[in-house]
Amino acid sequence: MKHFSMSKTIIQCILFLFTLAVLIPLLNILAMSLSDPNRVNELSGLGVIPKGFSLINFEIIMSNPFILKSIFNSVFITIVGTLLNIFLTAITAYVLARTEFVGKRLVLVVLIAIMVFEPSMITEYLLMKDLHLLNSYAAVILYKAINVYYLFILMRFFQEVPNSILEAAKIDGAGHFRIFTQIMLPLSKPALATLALFYGVYHWNEYFRATIYLSDPNKWPLQVVLRQFVVTQDNTTLLKGVEGMTPELLATLDFGSLQSATIVVAVIPMLLLYPLILKYFTKGTMDGGVKE
Amino acid sequence: MRRKSSLKHLRKDWILYLMLLPGMLYFIIFHIIPIVNMKLAFQDYKIIGDNVWVGLKHFHLLFSSPAFKDVLTNTVIISTMKIIFIFPIPIIVSLLVNELRFGPFRKYVQSISYLPHFLSWVVIAGIWISLLNPVDGGANVIRNFFQLPSLDYMTSKEHIRWVLVYSEMWRSAGWDSILYLAAILKINPSLYEAARIDGASTLQQMRYITIPSLMSTVITLFILNLGFFMSAGFDQVFNLMNDSVLSVIDILDTYVYRIGILNGQYSYATAASLFKGVIGLILILGTHFLSKRITGKGVW
Numbered sequence: 159m160k161h162f163s164m165s166k167t168i169i170q171c172i173l174f175l176f177t178l179a180v181l182i183p184l185l186n187i188l189a190m191s192l193s194d195p196n197r198v199n200e201l202s203g204l205g206v207i208p209k210g211f212s213l214i215n216f217e218i219i220m221s222n223p224f225i226l227k228s229i230f231n232s233v234f235i236t237i238v239g240t241l242l243n244i245f246l247t248a249i250t251a252y253v254l255a256r257t258e259f260v261g262k263r264l265v266l267v268v269l270i271a272i273m274v275f276e277p278s279m280i281t282e283y284l285l286m287k288d289l290h291l292l293n294s295y296a297a298v299i300l301y302k303a304i305n306v307y308y309l310f311i312l313m314r315f316f317q318e319v320p321n322s323i324l325e326a327a328k329i330d331g332a333g334h335f336r337i338f339t340q341i342m343l344p345l346s347k348p349a350l351a352t353l354a355l356f357y358g359v360y361h362w363n364e365y366f367r368a369t370i371y372l373s374d375p376n377k378w379p380l381q382v383v384l385r386q387f388v389v390t391q392d393n394t395t396l397l398k399g400v401e402g403m404t405p406e407l408l409a410t411l412d413f414g415s416l417q418s419a420t421i422v423v424a425v426i427p428m429l430l431l432y433p434l435i436l437k438y439f440t441k442g443t444m445d446g447g448v449k450e
Numbered sequence: 451m452r453r454k455s456s457l458k459h460l461r462k463d464w465i466l467y468l469m470l471l472p473g474m475l476y477f478i479i480f481h482i483i484p485i486v487n488m489k490l491a492f493q494d495y496k497i498i499g500d501n502v503w504v505g506l507k508h509f510h511l512l513f514s515s516p517a518f519k520d521v522l523t524n525t526v527i528i529s530t531m532k533i534i535f536i537f538p539i540p541i542i543v544s545l546l547v548n549e550l551r552f553g554p555f556r557k558y559v560q561s562i563s564y565l566p567h568f569l570s571w572v573v574i575a576g577i578w579i580s581l582l583n584p585v586d587g588g589a590n591v592i593r594n595f596f597q598l599p600s601l602d603y604m605t606s607k608e609h610i611r612w613v614l615v616y617s618e619m620w621r622s623a624g625w626d627s628i629l630y631l632a633a634i635l636k637i638n639p640s641l642y643e644a645a646r647i648d649g650a651s652t653l654q655q656m657r658y659i660t661i662p663s664l665m666s667t668v669i670t671l672f673i674l675n676l677g678f679f680m681s682a683g684f685d686q687v688f689n690l691m692n693d694s695v696l697s698v699i700d701i702l703d704t705y706v707y708r709i710g711i712l713n714g715q716y717s718y719a720t721a722a723s724l725f726k727g728v729i730g731l732i733l734i735l736g737t738h739f740l741s742k743r744i745t746g747k748g749v750w
Contacts, residue, residue: 165549165651165652165653166549166652169546169549169550170550170555172546173543173546173547173550173559174559176543176559176563176623176624177558177559177562177563179620180562180563180565180566180620180624181562182588183577183578183580183581183588183620184565184566184577186580186581186588187576187577187580190580199586202586202588202591203580203581203583203586203587203588203589203590203591204588204591204592246472246473246476247473249469249470249472249473250469250470250472250473250474252469253466253469253470253473254470257463257466259463259466259467259470265470265474268477268482269477272477272481272482274731274734274735275485275727275730275731276727277481277484277485277487277488278484278488278706278710278719278720278723278724278727279703279706279707279710279711279723280490280706280710280711280716280719280720280723281484281485281487281488281490281720281723282480282484283710283711284484284487284490284716285479285480285483285484285487289479300476300480301480303476303480304473304476304477333465334463334465334466334469335465335469338469359568362570363568363569363570363572363573364570365570365571365572366684366685366688370707370711381570381572381573384572384573384576385572385575385689387576388572388575388576388579389572389575389576389579389689414580414583417576417580418576418580420576421573421576421577424570424572424573425569425573428568428569432561432565432568435568436560436561436564439564439568440560440564440628
């Protein structure tokens with residue numbers, strides 16, 4: 159039985175317009191980056207189809223050693239950072255969720271206090287300075303080695319693992335570390351994958367700590383370099399060191415398109431992971447009731 | 451007796467403490483020490499030697515500074531605008547999405563509207579600066595279509611706060627509707643069935659079933675939002691800021707960054723941070739207990 163409903167049609171129209179409002183600015187950037195630089199000025203600010211087609215913007219960006227280095231830096235920080243995050247979060251969550259020890263209550267109270275009161279960026283910066291971590295990746299990676307919200311999400315997950323499994327292992331003589339590595343971790347693969355995505359997205363998108371902790375531009379992640387182009391409008395770095403750059407070639411380029419191409423490069427990993435992100439983030443957020 | 455058994459446990463469970471050690475070291479070094487070090491707000495920072503206690507000197511400077519007053523005013527205005535104009539949007543989105551049947555269109559709406567949440571503010575700033583370009587940006591294409599003159603939104607003191615509101619809305623309207631949608635899905639379907647049998651329209655079902663059932667989620671999230679009132683969205687402002695509009699969108703955190711990290715006035719900046727932290731703490735604790743009284747549920 160199908161029946162036409164006026165209000166449902168209106169709702170569909172409103173939501174469709176809403177998705178257009180989200181999509182068009184994104185697709186416009188993509189269209190700009192793929193347009194022929196000589197014809198990009200024909201592209202309307204709301205246009206989503208490239209004018210002509212050219213990969214020159216991406217070729218230039220990918221031949222800029224500074225940008226390539228920054229992509230590598232971002233990948234490095236994201237992978238090492240996420241691995242460390244997962245290890246520290248999981249091992250801490252296991253002890254807090256599945257064992258009793260002297261001082262546990264105090265630890266939990268302190269963790270809640272940490273969630274409520276953030277330190278000043280100034281004292282955090284001075285701490286990195288005192289630890290001689292300034293201008294090292296360690297500062298960027300260690301700064302958020304454990305996210306307390308994610309720690310609590312994982313603790314809740316660990317608490318749901320049936321006691322009988324752990325008891326059986328204990329009777330077989332397994333110690334806490336063996337129970338953690340050989341039972342808890344394999345059983346929690348979906349939860350760990352979710353957290354890896356949470357942390358991975360955080361690291362890939364992080365720019366501020368990298369901006370203040372890393373003074374050597376060769377250590378900058380892609381987001382900081384991108385910020386240099388689109389926020390600070392620094393176009394010289396965009397072209398520095400690009401091989402085969404001639405004044406003739408330069409004259410044919412469009413800076414807006416080059417910036418767009420850099421934005422696209424910064425978004426691509428997110429888009430590749432987006433199906434996974436949708437699946438896990440949506441579930442994680444709905445289950446945990448935590449917004450981040 | 452008790453003590454003895456604790457000691458026994460300590461010896462037996464040494465591996466447990468060893469497993470806990472890295473996490474605890476992390477929290478102590480990177481959270482607790484920088485919080486304790488915020489005592490710097492009551493000291494003069496010395497590059498060599500110990501810091502000197504100066505009491506409330508930096509707070510006196512702070513509260514007598516016209517710049518700080520402007521920054522505080524901007525923070526309050528921007529946060530208030532965001533709460534008034536952005537907070538209701540995800541609720542509306544969730545109510546609308548809820549009316550869609552489970553199927554490809556619903557999936558499309560959700561996938562697209564969640565996407566901006568996963569982009570960094572650097573990327574979003576890039577997209578919005580291009581969208582608001584005074585020459586050929588999308589916003590001005592629309593203005594020109596309606597015969598209105600082009601505007602340079604990014605450098606206009608009159609418009610930049612609205613740019614903050616709209617770009618935040620663009621980023622979070624979809625994603626923030628998730629929690630409401632989750633709450634709606636928990637509503638007992640028999641309520642709707644009974645209403646339909648009684649002849650209630652879609653709108654009436656929304657008005658008398660969905661919205662009342664959402665109220666506790668709405669209150670909890672509203673209170674949670676108030677808790678972040680003093681932050682006003684640092685990453686957003688930091689990336690959309692430029693010299694022409696600095697005076698109207700400079701907020702507490704950007705001020706701390708500028709005078710502290712850039713100008714090296716560490717003690718003064720820490721005093722501003724501490725002020726923000728204490729107000730934020732009062733708001734969070736206050737709203738937590740308020741939430742407990744109203745909804746019976748705390749924020750954490």
